Amino acid sequence: MWHKPQIKAKKLSFADTKKFLKSGVYCEEEFKVTHDDFGEIWINDVKTQAVIGGPKKDQTAIYETAEMYGARYMSSIIEAPHEHFARKTVARTEDDMKRLERELYNVYKLVKYTEENDLWVQDEHQCDATFKCPYMKSCFSNVELDPDNPPEGMKCIYKKEKK
Numbered sequence: 317m318w319h320k321p322q323i324k325a326k327k328l329s330f331a332d333t334k335k336f337l338k339s340g341v342y343c344e345e346e347f348k349v350t351h352d353d354f355g356e357i358w359i360n361d362v363k364t365q366a367v368i369g370g371p372k373k374d375q376t377a378i379y380e381t382a383e384m385y386g387a388r389y390m391s392s393i394i395e396a397p398h399e400h401f402a403r404k405t406v407a408r409t410e411d412d413m414k415r416l417e418r419e420l421y422n423v424y425k426l427v428k429y430t431e432e433n434d435l436w437v438q439d440e441h442q443c444d445a446t447f448k449c450p451y452m453k454s455c456f457s458n459v460e461l462d463p464d465n466p467p468e469g470m471k472c473i474y475k476k477e478k479k
């Protein structure tokens with residue numbers, strides 16, 4: 317069992333931002349910090365959101381990138397693993413096992429049928445369920461996709477033999 321993360325990505329304080337931009341180290345992980353010609357700050361090639369302010373009105377505070385958030389989350393796991401994971405016995409009856417076996421077999425048959433018939437089923441509940449689906453642009457504008465016309469920025473690396 318695992319515990320869903322209880323912390324969210326955050327904005328660093330002005331002092332912590334200054335320290336991080338100087339050292340490139342955040343939660344004991346090293347990051348590549350660069351500044352572009354427009355004054356934007358990039359962390360491991362990802363542009364960060366930044367806020368200018370503070371008592372002297374010229375300080376910078378950045379928001380964590382996904383990787384920085386990951387580093388902070390990883391250090392919280394290392395510090396207190398018991399708060400993130402637990403091992404417990406879950407009792408299952410013989411009937412539960414049989415039902416699972418039937419369900420797995422059904423899933424297998426569905427996957428096989430879908431592959432054999434080249435079916436591509438849309439699931440609008442997953443478009444931004446956890447992360448934004450990279451196919452949204454094509455999908456929402458009803459662009460017909462096939463191996464010769466993949467979504468923008470993608471290429472087909474697997475072409476099925478035409479029957």
Ligand code: SF4
Nearest residue numbers: 438439443449452455
């Ligand atoms: S946008 Fe992605 S998740 Fe949503 S229906 Fe299209 S392919 Fe499925």
